[in-house]
Amino acid sequence: MIGLLIRDLRLAVKAGGGFGLALAFFLIVSVLVPFGIGPETGLLREVSGGVLWLGALLACLLSLDRIFALDWEDGSLELLATSPLPLEMVAITKSAAHWITTGLPLALVAPLLGLLLNLPEDGYLWLVISLLVGTPALSAIGTFGAALTVGMRRGGLLLSLLVLPLYVPSLLFGSMVVSNGASGEAVGTPLALLAAISLGSLAILPFASASVLRVNLR
């Protein structure tokens, strides 16, 4: 399992692995937002938390179809399925690898982009915390979506249609943590619920992902 994780991380960091694409996408979305809604700092301050969460979510979505696609193409997914490692563990390892290469760096660069979008000072800490707590759910849900659409032609578009409605609760609580934190209100409840969604997704969705992988590998 650790070996699989290290292999996936290595593949992602190598050239053509797509690592960094999500970060660049996140940067571009954050830069484009002021062009769309205007450069007034007051307005940007209002929306920055939500925009950063939305940008992180879309950046996460962008790299989802790579979770299983390459392994499917070269047949290593079938090897993984026949290996002694249960497919559920494969799914959770894949989610972890996706999170380490996407969610974690997104959370770490988010404050920099918060600067661009004039995020209020009190919001930075909560932005990083909410992304760290919330993005594992995005990776776990995304792994499920990727497992559903693996091997499908034009699966990418379908993947976003399937996954985005599932992202609603995470996005809602995540941006609530940031906006509450930025305006000095209590963040305990949304943060706890955000963590609950992440933990619940990590606990349950690997089973769903493994079952649909088995169907798709049949």
Next chain:
Amino acid sequence: MSLSGAVLPWVTALAVAMVVGGLIWGFFFTPNDFRQGATVKIIYIHVPAAIMGSGTWFMMLAASLVWVIRRHHVSALAAKAAAPVGMVFTLIGLFTGAVWGQPMWGTWWEWDPRLTAFLILFLFYLGYMALWAAVENPDTAADLTAVLCLVGTVFAVISRYAILFWNQGLHQGASLSMDAEENVADVFAYPLWICIIGFGLLFICLVLLRTRTEIRARRLSALIAQERMA
């Protein structure tokens, strides 16, 4: 097939009679509300459509569970057949709500918890149907959509209650509950109940019809496959 074939015309006739009867009663033989005027009458479409919009998803959930546990092919086809019906009911609910909201709340759309949850439910229907359409092998498609339906239900319910934290609503609360102290007045409630039952029957009739079509299509493709083998 024989039972559903025998029942179908009766259910259809009853559904048409109750929907038409309920709507005529509601539209022409009930008084206008003293504050809402004639717009109150949209309730006879809006409420039944909304009930069936969410009810259809639960029927799909039950059918998906039956498929996952017992692998009964008809249940998978019934879930597939129900999805577009549910989507249309959801759309009708959203549309009539917007038409009523414009004169009453002064806005076509409001990010109210109920409205938002229904819009998300609509997106779930779209994704579910898109997945059915994208997979060629019918058994694979049935398995994948069944799991999607189970996972989707969990997230739809979470979203429904998560949204309550996010925005407080304009939408009025339940007004047909058995235990509430204040419900909609009887003069409106009787035709409304008839419309709700009528929409339910309409749903049954449409799903039966569509499931029978799916079964026939499945038989036809099996026959074609046999022909090719021979």
